[in-house]
Amino acid sequence: MKNIFKIAVLGVLGLFIQSCGNGGSSDQKSGAITGNAAERVYVAPGEHDEYYAFLSGGYSGNLTVYGLPSGRMLKEIPVFSQFPTNGYGYSEETVPMLNTSFGFVPWGDAHHPDISQTNGELDGRWVFINENNTPRIARISLETFETEEIIEIPHSAGNHSSSFVTENTEYVVAGTRFSVPYPQRDMPIDEMKGNFKGPLTFIAVGDDGRMKIDFQLKMPGFNYDLSHPGRGDSHGWFFFTTYNTEEAHTMQEVNASQNDKDFIAAVNWKKIQEYVQNGGGEEIDAEYAHNVFDHSTQTATSTMENKVLTVDPREVEGAVFFMPTPKSPHGCDVDPSGEYIVGNGKLSTDLTIHSFSKMITAIENEDYEGDAYGIPILNFESTLAGTVKEGGLGPLHTEFDGKGNAYTTFFISSEVVKWKLGTWEVLDRQPSYYSVGHNMIPGGNSRKPFGKYMISMNKITKDRYLPTGPELEHSAQLYDISGEKMELLLDFPTHGEPHYAAGIPADKIKSKSQKIYRLDENEHEYAATSESETKMVRDGNEVHVYMTTVRSHFSPDNLEGIKVGDKVFFHVTNLEQDFDVPHGFAMIGANTSELLIMPGQTKTITWEPKKEGVWPFYCTDFCSALHQEMQGYVRVSSQNSNVPLKWTLDDEEIN
Amino acid sequence: MKKSGILMVIGSVLLLGLFIYPLWNIQLEAPQYPDPLGMNIYISGIQGEEEFDIQNIDGINHYIGMKKIPKPAEMWEFNVFPLVIGGMAALGVLLGILGFFKVIGPNWFLGWLILMSVLGILGMMDFNNWLTDYGTDLDPKAIMKLTDSEGEPLSYKPPLLGSQKILNFTAHSYPKAGAYLMFTGMLLTLVAWWIGKKAKATVAK
Secondary structure: OOOHHHHHHHHHHHHHHHHHHHHOOOOOOOOOOOOOOHHHOOOOOOOOEEEEEEEEOOOOOOOEEEOOOEEEEEEEOOOOEEEEEEEEOOOOHHHHHHOOOEEEEEOOOOOOOEEEEOOOOOOOEEEEEEEEEOOOOEEEEOOOOEEEEEOOOOOOOOOOOOOOOOOOOOEEOOOOOOOOOOOOOOOOHHHHHOOEOOOEEEEEEEEOOOOOEEEEOOOHHHHHHHHEHHHHHHHOOOEEEEOOOOOOOHHHHHHOOOOOEEEEEEEHHHHHHHHHHHHOEEEEEEEEEEEEEEEEOOOEEEEEEEEEEEEOOOHOOOEEEEEOOOOOOEEEEEEEOOOOEEEEOOOOOOEEEEEEEHHHHHOOOOOEEEEEEEEEEEOHHEEEEEEEEEOOOOOEEEEOOOOOEEEEEOOOOOEEEEOOOOOEEEEEEEOOOOOOOEEEEOOOOOOOOOEEEEEEEOOOOHOOOOOOOOOOOOEEEEEEEEOOOOOEEEEEOOOOOOEEEEEEEHHHHHHHHHOOOOOOHHOOOOOOOHHHHHHEEEOOOEEEEEEEEOEEEEEEEEEEEEOOEEEEEEEEEEEEOOOOOOOOEOOOOOOOOOOOEOOOOOOEEEEEOOEEEOOOOOOEEEHHHHHHHEEEEEEEEEEOOOOOOOEOOOOOOOO | OOHHHHHHHHHHHHHHHHHHHOOOEEEEEEEEEEEEEEEEEOHHHEEEOOHHHHHHHHHHHHHHHOOOOOHHOOOOOOOOHHHHHHHHHHHHHHHHHHHHOOOOOOOHHHHHHHHHHHHHHHEEEHHHHHHHHHHHHHOOOOOOOOOOOOOOOOOOOOOOOEEEOOOOEEEEEEEEHHHHHHHHHHHHHHHOOOOOOOHHHHOOO
């Protein structure tokens, strides 16, 4: 209780400090908007934005694509959640993407996107994103802007300190926020302490992007919150913040907030990689799904894996250390040089910055203040580079502009604070509206940030937009950070609850964005690449319809011989080879979704007719002037009728 | 006659550019096509400017009942034109060499140019006839049947040369590198004749 009281007092104090900082501004809503802000975010019709921003959708399970500085939403990419808009997670081809060791999971909680890197710089090949609830990591292609691969993380729970990539995308990491029995077993909850583990998983990424779990580090049962890789000199290391080092199993709100300091775990993954390459570690049973979407067959396959390599950190000399960090630190951010590791002490007023070079010296001198389950705890003073004093209340996340400055979000005092690396002095602060979570500078967690804009992702929207009932979308804010002071330029609503974002200059990826799928490369098992290949095939009570679309008709468009109780597979191929000419397919009464089929693509949806009759289907995407005419009929006969299969277009049988 | 013969050879050889570069180009520009659809007309067939342009032009044209853009095998011109151009180039080179060695006089060059011009004009007339047929011989079951102010069916014939608005499209029809090389070549043969004639007159004096 005492702590809560303290926070409350600090909160009030914070508000006081903040309002002083604003010079008692009366017009708090617009803040310090400069006169030409509109001009600076205006992207004229037909012009392109300067940056892509990929915002996680949080509980939407998806990833949204925005343009900066306009704040225009360009696309929602389905990742961990079913998406009836285009049939993702409903179509036969994509259902395997959502398969897990728990079976089909239709929803996910998407948190932290991170763009692949080469030599510590964004390379724009893929964006990775983690799923917190049923631990998974997805890889999204930045050529097709589609989810290509999802790997489940076994023995983990609450995959939060993820999905950050190392400097050359050697690894993407997954952590465990809710420590659990390792491996899972039936045991009393209150025996958690000392018996639960918090595995950290290192997933190797191949040159083709393919993910494979290399090893799992069996860490003490703390809560591993966020992480970032080392870069430059600290390349080869990975840093994870922890909370609940108290190992409380109930009322964590209070019981996990007792220690004055938790830890940042420093993991020398290069050492462990070497160790496992030399046969180290123990292979244990595991069950996890590995789902891969193949672009040539346009079909996903789900493979269930059953082994994982586990490594006891104590077995690898000099591989893992703890750096004490106040207090329940949340964000774990590494500056562009790789020297400074920032612990955003969520329940503290201060930011704690560790020095990588001092950490190495402390390790060499065995400058320990104890150990936790056999893992050395480095002396706090020995790794400390500095403290940003009273930056605000509730620091969460820090990004960097590449010009020696850092930008930290303060949740409780609801502001963004700019400070200087090395001197630790606060240079500027701007109020945010309201309760800011993450912030993002394109490339802001790489060796080469593009320090022109920053967005903050705010948790509370309240009076920022026209009210839309009790449930509101969240809000992001765009700042110009090119000058000495941050300037708030724009508010824009976001979809779901963005937990983090990744930004990249548009020029790095826009020319690679694919326009169509080539029909002559379509290897889908049920593709019909011309109208003459369209047909119906019965196999017991399953009927496969090989169908095509082209402006503005289906082939076939009259189908007979289907019976009540059949399961009909509509395999629809879009014959178009022109940019931005999708066709849709919707069947009356289908218990699935529509299909949205891009040029050259084949997608499949099932329909189980329950009633006799003549039932229409149609194109759902306004494809052409004759879109309304793009329709057809399916005749459904009784279960024991003997109407033969017949498929026609313009009253002519197709063969 | 030496200089004149060399020019005649060069001029004739330039015709062979038509085997590499397109003769003509027709582009269709519309609001929905910020990157215009285009076709390059070669002496041996028609190709899209981008890989799928022909398919997409056909797709649009089907609304107004136009025929598909012909494949090389569907038009005799695409078999005959390469023979004519190849033959004329060979003949021109032969005449040039004979002129170089003073076996024949420069008027042969002029004769070649006249023959080439006649063939060229016939070719253009044929091309124009095809455009007319393509733009007016429409499928009676066409989805959209449009008429002009007189109530006559609208012609979708692209211009032989220049730009013209056709429904929502603006068609641009202009010669391309192959044609320019041919014109340059023909001009050179004219120069060859003129130089040859002057040289002959000087010798005669």
